[in-house]
Amino acid sequence: MKVSVSILSAYDELISAVKKVNESSADFLHIDVMDGKFVPDKKFPIEVVKDVISISKKPLDVHLMVSNLDTIKKYALLKPEYLTFHVETIKDHLLINYVKSLGVKVGLAINPETDVKVLMPYINDIDLVLFMSVNPGLGGQKFEKKVIEKVKILKKSKRSNLIISIDGGLNDKTINLCKHAGCDMVVSGSYVTNSANYDEAIKNLR
């Protein structure tokens, strides 16, 4: 199981959190960009992400909770390993094709209430699906078990090299549901960043 650590809940002590992720066995650093429209909060403006990039030793997994497609294009130019935006924000393949043309891997995130069917027109053209197991916008929320059914549906119909990731409410208990459903990757925020030892928490998720 790949582990991507979200530093959202450590926003007030970002530099220290990025350094702790650097020293851990985390596979990716997950950045939660919020625009104050798609979700109420505003976090990780592009200048802050540039600062994070300058100190991070991990590949970046950027999760854009934003509704403006031009904003998505701007973050794509930072060339993270994965750029994930929400399926609820797009109507066609144009943005996916643009991000891919930059050599950046594309993820599509899907909210808990959105039908998994809306992903189907895109699954042959993306690298990752990010199932939201909480309503996006906040760290430290409760894992929504019903999302596991959607993971299973996609798992049946997916291509073998599409990465299935899940984000929100992950801990040493909820991880088991994700493993059984066949997730390849998990995003964990507060469970890791509130722990005294990042590496031990990460190990409990693998």
Ligand code: DX5
């Ligand atoms: C929620 C974010 C998550 C969040 C996860 O909107 O997308 O990445 O930081 O935090 P935890 O693991 O605390 O639910």
Ligand code: ZN
């Ligand atoms: Zn996220």
